[in-house]
Amino acid sequence: MMINFAILVVPLVAGILVGYALRKRWHANLNKATLAIVMVLIFSLGFSIGSNDDVLSSLPRVGWNALFIASLAIVFSIALVELARKKVKLA
């Protein structure tokens, strides 16, 4: 599903270029327009988790340890990113 992730650069850069070209003539707030599509994306993310037997069967076996390790990875990542961000003065 995500193997060819590099191709995702194409629609993003295309969007930025079109937006940049139109920036003086067009003002738009796409937040509301894209909300429905965000729902579709999150639904299909949930669907692929729910229909993945490997994922669901892993939970009762390793659930609490996995939650613990995932939380540690998140906490340390946030701490180091905030630290690095201050070091290089990232806005």
Added chain:
Amino acid sequence: MIKYILAALIIGVTAGYLVSYSGNADAGSWAVDYLFNGSLLVLLFAMGLSFGLEKEAMHKLRQTGLRILVVPFAVVLGSILGGLVGGLILRLDLSASMAVTAGYGWYTLDGPMVGQVFGAEWGAMGFAVNFIRELLTIVTITLMVKIGKYAPIASGGATTMDTTLPVIVRYCGPDALITAFSSGFTLSLLAPFSIIAVSTLGRALLSLMPL
């Protein structure tokens, strides 16, 4: 907003479970693959568009430049450190617990790769840890933005270039788009290499230590 997202997530998980339980998994996942990729392409274009339309966002990006890359590299260190500390506390195989967190949330990559090196039990751990990371990022995003603007990006790891990106942009603001996407992209590139590096190097180093 977050209520709708959580509702869509729960309905999706339930639907996925029911469809695969009723034996139509192939047809279901085929259709959902199209839904996922289609909606992602449209969203990326739309997010790029709003970014390009904003004068300040482009200006900010130019000011930041390559310093933006400190974010994914801090996530690499933080994730592997998290795996190390977790393995120490739970008394697990340390190179395996680091390989599990070196997937940065990419569960369809980490589960199979870790499973191949460390066996099925660790493969299950690779799946669980990484999809829990993805879920926690979405579920707790309203709390995370209070910690810091970059906290959801750090938490999302490799998923911030696709699944968690629209949620992050909504809560962190439009100028988080490039930070989140480039961080997720870099981490997706690094994930396979760091899983291999941590499992092989970790094993070699640990065998040298008289523990």
